[in-house]
Amino acid sequence: MRHQADELRREIRELFQRRAAGDVSARTFERTVTEASVALGRAVVAEGMAEGESILAEHHFVHSHFKLTGSVLQEPSQAAVSLFATERRLFRLRSTLLPGRPPSCDAADETALDVVAYASIAGIVPRKQVRWGEAGGGLAIVAVALLLRGTLAITGPLLVLLGIGGVLHGLLLPTRWIELPSSEGQGEPPFEIHAIRRKSGRGLLAVVRGGLGRKEAA
Numbered sequence: 001m002r003h004q005a006d007e008l009r010r011e012i013r014e015l016f017q018r019r020a021a022g023d024v025s026a027r028t029f030e031r032t033v034t035e036a037s038v039a040l041g042r043a044v045v046a047e048g049m050a051e052g053e054s055i056l057a058e059h060h061f062v063h064s065h066f067k068l069t070g071s072v073l074q075e076p077s078q079a080a081v082s083l084f085a086t087e088r089r090l091f092r093l094r095s096t097l098l099p100g101r102p103p104s105c106d107a108a109d110e111t112a113l114d115v116v117a118y119a120s121i122a123g124i125v126p127r128k129q130v131r132w133g134e135a136g137g138g139l140a141i142v143a144v145a146l147l148l149r150g151t152l153a154i155t156g157p158l159l160v161l162l163g164i165g166g167v168l169h170g171l172l173l174p175t176r177w178i179e180l181p182s183s184e185g186q187g188e189p190p191f192e193i194h195a196i197r198r199k200s201g202r203g204l205l206a207v208v209r210g211g212l213g214r215k216e217a218a
Contacts, residue, residue, distance in 0.1 A: 005040060009102075016100075038060060040104075041082045041084075041093045042055065045082075056085050057084075057206070058085070058200065059200040059201050061081055077097060079097075080095045080097050083193065088117060089115055090115070092114040093105065094111065095111040116191055121180050121212060126179075129174055130171055131171075134169060134170035135170030135171050137166055137170075138162075138167035138168075139167055142160050142164060145163065177193060177194045193205055
């Protein structure tokens with residue numbers, strides 16, 4: 001499996017080089033890199049699996065990071081999280097994606113691999129959080145539109161409506177996710193399943209529920 005991971009890293013580096021040379025379209029590049037990156041994560045996780053253990057479900061999501069110390073013209077880094085559920089355990093692969101840098105799933109992109117057995121999961125806890133950032137952004141748009149209302153006679157009202165829509169969306173539609181606290185009180189941050197409305201998220205959660213059900217039956 002290590003050979004497979006190294007081969008995928010080489011393919012991803014070559015894709016970035018071909019994109020820089022203009023030999024690959026943006027659409028093809030994004031699709032191919034995404035597929036290769038997911039396959040790379042799968043290969044890295046497989047290196048830590050026991051004999052006879054197999055992946056039953058997987059789920060991937062990304063968190064964006066905005067740093068006030070960086071240029072607003074630069075793309076923010078992104079925290080990519082991949083969850084892989086097997087018959088007995090849940091694997092979590094976390095990496096930091098930087099603009100223009102090929103993902104490698106190793107120390108170069110701060111990749112961390114965490115594992116929790118279903119027997120160590122204390123339960124399934126639904127969480128939610130108001131989108132304060134989105135609400136604040138909406139308020140900022142409204143404030144700018146009101147301050148410049150003398151010069152934005154046409155676009156001003158549209159900006160006000162857009163800002164109010166952002167505020168309402170942030171307050172009325174909070175972010176929802178599932179937390180899987182460990183009964184062993186491990187120091188690592190608890191496993192979380194975001195984007196739970198997606199098909200892959202529901203499938204992964206179903207496998208985890210099955211694992212917890214087997215634990216309770218035992």
